[in-house]
Amino acid sequence: xxxxxxxxxxxxxxxxxxxxxxxxxxxxxxxxxxxxxxxxxxxxxxxxxxxxxxxxxxxxxxxxxxxxxxxxxxxxxxxxxxxxxxxxxxxxxxxxxxxxxxxxxxxxxxxxxxxxxxxxxxxxxxxxxxxxxxxxxxxxxxxxxxxxxxxxxxxxxxxxxxxxxxxxxxxxxxxxxxxxxxxxxxxxxxxxxxxxxxxxxxxxxxxxxxxxxxxxxxxxxxxxxxxxxxxxxxxxxxxxxxxxxxxxxxxxxxxxxxxxxxx
Amino acid sequence: xxxxxxxxxxxxxxxxxxxxxxxxxxxxxxxxxxxxxxxxxxxxxxxxxxxxxxxxxxxxxxxxxxxxxxxxxxxxxxxxxxxxxxxxxxxxxxxxxxxxxxxxxxxxxxxxxxxxxxxxxxxxxxxxxxxxxxxxxxxxxxxxxxxxxxxxxxxxxxxxxxxxxxxxxxxxxxxxxxxxxxxxxxxxxxxxxxxxxxxxxxxxxxx
Numbered sequence: 001x002x003x004x005x006x007x008x009x010x011x012x013x014x015x016x017x018x019x020x021x022x023x024x025x026x027x028x029x030x031x032x033x034x035x036x037x038x039x040x041x042x043x044x045x046x047x048x049x050x051x052x053x054x055x056x057x058x059x060x061x062x063x064x065x066x067x068x069x070x071x072x073x074x075x076x077x078x079x080x081x082x083x084x085x086x087x088x089x090x091x092x093x094x095x096x097x098x099x100x101x102x103x104x105x106x107x108x109x110x111x112x113x114x115x116x117x118x119x120x121x122x123x124x125x126x127x128x129x130x131x132x133x134x135x136x137x138x139x140x141x142x143x144x145x146x147x148x149x150x151x152x153x154x155x156x157x158x159x160x161x162x163x164x165x166x167x168x169x170x171x172x173x174x175x176x177x178x179x180x181x182x183x184x185x186x187x188x189x190x191x192x193x194x195x196x197x198x199x200x201x202x203x204x205x206x207x208x209x210x211x212x213x214x215x216x217x218x219x220x221x222x223x224x225x226x227x228x229x230x231x232x233x234x235x236x237x238x239x240x241x242x243x244x245x246x247x248x249x250x251x252x253x254x255x256x257x258x259x260x261x262x263x
Numbered sequence: 264x265x266x267x268x269x270x271x272x273x274x275x276x277x278x279x280x281x282x283x284x285x286x287x288x289x290x291x292x293x294x295x296x297x298x299x300x301x302x303x304x305x306x307x308x309x310x311x312x313x314x315x316x317x318x319x320x321x322x323x324x325x326x327x328x329x330x331x332x333x334x335x336x337x338x339x340x341x342x343x344x345x346x347x348x349x350x351x352x353x354x355x356x357x358x359x360x361x362x363x364x365x366x367x368x369x370x371x372x373x374x375x376x377x378x379x380x381x382x383x384x385x386x387x388x389x390x391x392x393x394x395x396x397x398x399x400x401x402x403x404x405x406x407x408x409x410x411x412x413x414x415x416x417x418x419x420x421x422x423x424x425x426x427x428x429x430x431x432x433x434x435x436x437x438x439x440x441x442x443x444x445x446x447x448x449x450x451x452x453x454x455x456x457x458x459x460x461x462x463x464x465x466x467x468x469x470x
Contacts, residue, residue, distance in 0.1 A: 019266070068347065115452055228349075239303065253300060
């Protein structure tokens with residue numbers, strides 16, 4: 001192996017990431033178990049699509065607990081949005097989905113994560129593969145892309161392959177349909193793994209090598225590859241992309257949510 | 264700044280015994296989550312080697328068979344990931360970094376104050392020598408009595424349980440001694456240079 005190179009820390013990263021108090025402005029019901037929290041965060045320093053925040057809850061007796069959530073909103077958006085899936089037995093997610101109300105305060109800090117992030121200036125083509133709540137950071141990337149001109153979007157085509165258990169659990173379903181309908185440089189492909197809607201003509205199985213071969217641009221186009229979701233999906237897709245000839249270092253992965261079965 | 268009370272949040276407090284073992288901001292998991300920045304490298308054992316490199320260019324290398332001949336031990340430790348999960352009483356088998364340094368000294372490799380661990384796939388992380396010596400670190404080849412699975416860093420990973428688990432570099436292949444502390448992969452992207460979970464040193468500038 002080559003001699004290990006030093007990675008200098010950029011000056012802008014040396015500031016402490018401060019805890020901030022956000023106010024919940026709006027709560028959007030995305031699916032039965034998923035909510036988007038639209039937040040006012042005074043002093044928010046900005047972020048890149050793909051990054052996340054740490055959220056900290058404090059009970060009256062001082063007990064605290066923290067979790068991380070991907071930022072759903074584009075950097076250009078006025079307010080910060082987080083999309084939260086209520087996990088079975090989730091201590092924090094059940095509070096954020098079932099208890100939190102408009103007007104409540106939420107303590108958070110960020111943005112965090114410098115690897116699983118994309119800006120329009122990074123270029124494309126942009127290939128996004130997600131499963132379940134893994135769509136959240138990918139949606140921030142697609143939302144940022146809408147702020148670019150038609151010329152820029154034509155130069156940076158994007159494709160999303162999104163795996164969900166059912167039509168009802170497909171997060172951002174309507175917005176994705178609108179984005180794809182309005183933009184012929186964006187292609188959205190769904191696969192529903194369990195209960196497809198009646199008359200469904202699309203993919204009805206977990207993401208596999210054949211699906212990737214059909215939908216992913218060839219390695220020669222050097223696409224930016226982002227994969228996010230449960231570990232089994234990410235593992236399969238990352239391996240599949242490498243098997244198709246993509247450079248391993250060009251495949252960026254983020255795994256979260258419950259480990260175990262993919263959607 | 265005192266944290267605001269989260270209206271209506273009751274939380275699920277761990278019992279006292281567990282609470283004492285949890286660093287600030289962590290919660291206990293019984294799973295073993297897999298997190299990584301990219302695809303899982305898979306290096307066959309007949310192509311695997313481990314190298315210790317000094318600041319003067321001296322190197323010592325071990326093939327898999329030679330590495331297996333180094334003294335192994337089994338240890339049980341709690342581990343803490345910066346993404347907030349902690350897992351207690353994890354059982355590992357491996358060679359202590361102390362033993363590797365001793366074996367390297369016999370081949371002319373002298374330690375320095377810092378190390379950079381380099382891995383298949385390009386991952387790196389940095390540590391002070393003091394954090395990997397004195398029985399604090401291992402190159403682990405087994406988990407829970409079985410060979411370490413590639414998803415969890417196999418064939419071998421660095422294991423430094425007293426620091427956040429990003430320092431326990433998966434797929435480790437080389438340890439380079441350095442005279443200065445040089446940020447590795449996550450450290451260069453905003454994560455803390457040292458990463459002590461008991462001081463909640465998650466990100467650059469924390470504490």
